[in-house]
Amino acid sequence: xxxxxxxxxxxxxxxxxxxxxxxxxxxxxxxxxxxxxxxxxxxxxxxxxxxxxxxxxxxxxxxxxxxxxxxxxxxxxxxxxxxxxxxxxxxxxxxxxxxxxxxxxxxxxxxxxxxxxxxxxxxxxxxxxxxxxxxxxxxxxxxxxxxxxxxxxxxxxxxxxxxxxxxxxxxxxxxxxxxxxxxxxxxxxxxxxxxxxxxxxxxxxxxxxxxxxxxxxxxxxxxxxxxxxxxxxxxxxxxxxxxxxxxxxxxxxxxxxxxxxxxxxxxxxxxxxxxxx
Amino acid sequence: xxxxxxxxxxxxxxxxxxxxxxxxxxxxxxxxxxxxxxxxxxxxxxxxxxxxxxxxxxxxxxxxxxxxxxxxxxxxxxxxxxxxxxxxxxxxxxxxxxxxxxxxxxxxxxxxxxxxxxxxxxxxxxxxxxxxxxxxxxxxxxxxxxxxxxxxxxxxxxxxxxxxxxxxxxxxxxxxxxxxxxxxxxxxxxxxxxxxxxxxxxxxxxxxxxxxxxxxxxxxxxxxxxxxxx
Numbered sequence: 001x002x003x004x005x006x007x008x009x010x011x012x013x014x015x016x017x018x019x020x021x022x023x024x025x026x027x028x029x030x031x032x033x034x035x036x037x038x039x040x041x042x043x044x045x046x047x048x049x050x051x052x053x054x055x056x057x058x059x060x061x062x063x064x065x066x067x068x069x070x071x072x073x074x075x076x077x078x079x080x081x082x083x084x085x086x087x088x089x090x091x092x093x094x095x096x097x098x099x100x101x102x103x104x105x106x107x108x109x110x111x112x113x114x115x116x117x118x119x120x121x122x123x124x125x126x127x128x129x130x131x132x133x134x135x136x137x138x139x140x141x142x143x144x145x146x147x148x149x150x151x152x153x154x155x156x157x158x159x160x161x162x163x164x165x166x167x168x169x170x171x172x173x174x175x176x177x178x179x180x181x182x183x184x185x186x187x188x189x190x191x192x193x194x195x196x197x198x199x200x201x202x203x204x205x206x207x208x209x210x211x212x213x214x215x216x217x218x219x220x221x222x223x224x225x226x227x228x229x230x231x232x233x234x235x236x237x238x239x240x241x242x243x244x245x246x247x248x249x250x251x252x253x254x255x256x257x258x259x260x261x262x263x264x265x266x267x268x269x270x271x272x273x274x275x276x277x
Numbered sequence: 278x279x280x281x282x283x284x285x286x287x288x289x290x291x292x293x294x295x296x297x298x299x300x301x302x303x304x305x306x307x308x309x310x311x312x313x314x315x316x317x318x319x320x321x322x323x324x325x326x327x328x329x330x331x332x333x334x335x336x337x338x339x340x341x342x343x344x345x346x347x348x349x350x351x352x353x354x355x356x357x358x359x360x361x362x363x364x365x366x367x368x369x370x371x372x373x374x375x376x377x378x379x380x381x382x383x384x385x386x387x388x389x390x391x392x393x394x395x396x397x398x399x400x401x402x403x404x405x406x407x408x409x410x411x412x413x414x415x416x417x418x419x420x421x422x423x424x425x426x427x428x429x430x431x432x433x434x435x436x437x438x439x440x441x442x443x444x445x446x447x448x449x450x451x452x453x454x455x456x457x458x459x460x461x462x463x464x465x466x467x468x469x470x471x472x473x474x475x476x477x478x479x480x481x482x483x484x485x486x487x488x489x490x491x492x493x494x495x496x497x498x499x500x501x502x503x504x505x506x507x
Contacts, residue, residue, distance in 0.1 A: 159380055162373055166366040172328060173364045178352035178381035178427065 002131040004252045005245075010137040010206070012244025013144030018199035018217055019224040020151065020236050021192020025081075027168045027231015028185050032089055034096040035076050036196050036221065037214030038103035039069050043197025044204045044213060045111055048118070058121035062201045066194050073193030077186050085182075100214065107211040115208035140202050147195065148237050155233060164188055168231040220259065223266040230275060278337075279304050279431055279461050280325070280356075285334030287317070287324050287485075294320045296485040298334075302431065302461050307453075309472045310465045311506055312482030318465040319361060321482070322433045325463075326358035327351045339430065353381060357424040361435035361465075363416040367409025371400060374408050375423060382427035393422030396452045414445030421452055425460075432456075434464045438471055446471070467507060473498045481506045 022036050046065035054060045076099060084092045122136040155161035163184050167174045175181050200213070207213065220243070228239030243262050251258035280302040287295035295317045302308050310318050323329045325336055327348035336344045338356055348358065366374050372390065379389035394401055397418040403411060411419065417437055424432055437453065438446045450471055456462065457475060466472050472479060479491040483506065491497050 159376070162369060162377055163380075165368050166377055169366055169368055170364050172348070173360060173366065174377075175328075175348045176326070176352055176358045176360070177378045177423075178349050179377075180347075180349050 002129055003133070004248050006131075006133050006137055006141075007251075008245035008248030009141045009241065010244070011247050012241035013141045014199050014203050014206075015217075015220060015224050015244055016144045016237055016240030017147055017195050017202065019221040019228075019240055020147070020233065021189075021195045022221050023225045023228065023231060023233065023236040024164070024168075024188050024192045025185075026225055028164065028171070028188055029081065029085060030089070031081055031084055031092045032096065032222075033081065034093065034218060035080075035099040035103070036096075036193070037218035038100045039073055039076075039193045039196040040200040040217055041104070041107060041211065041214040042072060043069060043200030044209045045107060046197070047201045047204055048111070048116055048209055062198070065201050066197050069193045069197035070190055073190045074186070076193075077189040081189065082182065082186075100218075104211045104214070111211070113211055115210040117208045118205045120205050136205060143202065144240075147198075148233075151233055160184060160187070220262060223262050226275065227266050227269045278302070279306075279339060280463065281335070281337040282325060283335040283337075285321070285324065285336065286332040287320055287329060288332045289320075293332075294485050295324065295331075298482075298485070298487050300463075300480050300487060300490075302463050304430070304461055305458050306477045307457050307462045307464065307475055309476040309479045310463065310482055311467070311469075311472060311479055311503060313507055316482040317485040318482050319435055322358065322435055322463070322465060326356060326433050328358070349381075352427075352429075355428075355430040357427075357429040357432050359420050359424050359432060359434040359437065361439065363413055363420060365408040365411065365416045365419055367407060369408055370405050371408050371411070371419060372404045374419060375426070378423040378426040384426060389426045392425050393419065396422045396425070396455060397448075412445075414441050414448060417441065417445070417449055418452060421449070421456075425456070429460060431461045431463070434462060436465050436467065438466065438468045450474070469500045469503045469507070472503065473500050479503070 018040055022033065025031055025033050043065050046068040047061050050061040050064040054064070080095055080099060084095060120134060120136050122134070122139065124135040125132045126135050126138060155165050163174060163179055167181050167184060171181050224236060224240045224243055227243060228235030228237070243265060246261050246265055247258045250261040278301050282298060282300045285295055285298045286293065298321060310321070312318050320329060324331050327343070327346050327350070331344055334344070335342065338351070338354065343351055343354070366377065369377065375389050375393050376386045379386055400415070400419060400422070403415065408416070408419065421437070438449050441449065446468065453471070453475055476497050479497050480487050481489040481491070496502065
């Protein structure tokens with residue numbers, strides 16, 4: 001049971017880190033951004049590319065991989081997403097899905113389609129109540145809590161954060177105060193994308209890295225965002241861990257149903273509390 | 278002339294909502310825009326303040342052509358729009374709402390707070406409460422105070438007394454009266470008592486056009502006459 005709990009919290013932590021950026025962009029820009037999954041994939045591949053140059057050191061390679069998301073996400077926001085503000089949600093889906101497909105093909109062209117395994121960078125175990133747990137997974141859980149706290153402080157205590165919180169609620173009203181909302185949305189998009197890349201990096205040693213890994217996580221991330229509430233940071237946090245636990249517990253009893261159960265929960269939440277996109 | 282709108286046309290898709298509208302607002306004037314629901318008043322205000330694109334026509338503010346400029350740039354130029362539906366940032370405290378308005382103008386937070394307290398002293402009791410907990414009237418007064426931060430030259434105010442209780446309308450009326458003469462205002466208003474007591478001039482809006490302008494105080498204070506346009 002402790003193993004299931006730890007697995008659920010690990011998945012929840014990673015889902016939170018990936019989904020929170022999606023929630024921010026969905027909440028502020030009302031853009032369904034499928035390209036988020038590409039950034040997640042690029043994060044994992046950038047880690048693989050950086051590791052040999054950094055003597056196999058995971059932490060500096062992680063920093064480089066996350067930074068690789070900055071120019072890529074800026075270009076996506078500036079030249080694709082920004083043109084979609086206020087347009088029908090269908091256009092955003094089509095355009096960002098196209099970016100995802102093109103990106104996946106480029107990834108295949110550079111690194112090939114063969115899955116690349118990565119070893120546990122910590123490779124140590126902690127004994128809790130007689131159960132041996134990988135320290136790496138506990139670090140992921142701690143990092144997700146750290147990301148949550150950092151975002152809370154950023155959004156509640158800094159002026160930029162307050163602009164974002166206000167923008168999540170009413171973009172026009174922020175603009176009426178003389179604030180260039182698009183500039184801050186771009187910043188939020190880049191921060192959210194860096195977190196997606198960070199999620200890709202963290203998940204790489206648990207799974208294998210392959211060009212289609214983003215597709216797997218994309219729908220799960222949308223489920224997290226929808227269950228947590230569009231643009232709700234705390235909701236996304238709770239939702240990620242609840243759905244992570246749902247996956248872990250379901251998987252323990254019936255493996256093939258683990259992901260399906262996430263969407264059952266999502267459907268129930270949407271029936272009880274429909275959203276207005 | 279501070280604001281000059283000439284032959285402005287606005288469309289929603291193929292439907293024309295504003296047709297050949299011209300109006301002017303001079304420094305310190307309080308001008309009202311009166312008309313039935315759906316006459317195009319809010320669309321006109323939102324187009325002037327950069328929230329909606331115009332089909333054609335001229336909008337000059339302080340001598341500069343501002344047609345097509347985004348709302349945030351116009352706010353920095355000194356034109357501020359106060360929305361119809363009392364849109365405060367409910368997740369932020371009242372103080373944070375005020376500080377946010379001061380931020381683009383690099384105005385000191387304390388000075389910005391003083392500005393709002395100046396027109397609505399009772400707000401000091403709610404400074405650290407979430408703005409979402411304010412009543413409609415309190416929100417409206419906060420919005421009016423917030424719009425004054427950064428010393429704008431022109432306020433465009435959309436239905437400031439709509440949906441408010443009589444006592445609160447009096448308060449909003451007092452604030453508008455206090456602001457009168459200090460800066461120019463173009464106000465959409467259905468409350469004719471407010472219009473007749475405060476207006477320097479009134480534009481009547483009907484089906485996207487301005488067929489009449491009331492200039493004399495005798496016409497403006499004739500509420501029965503005004504009612505025909507609502």
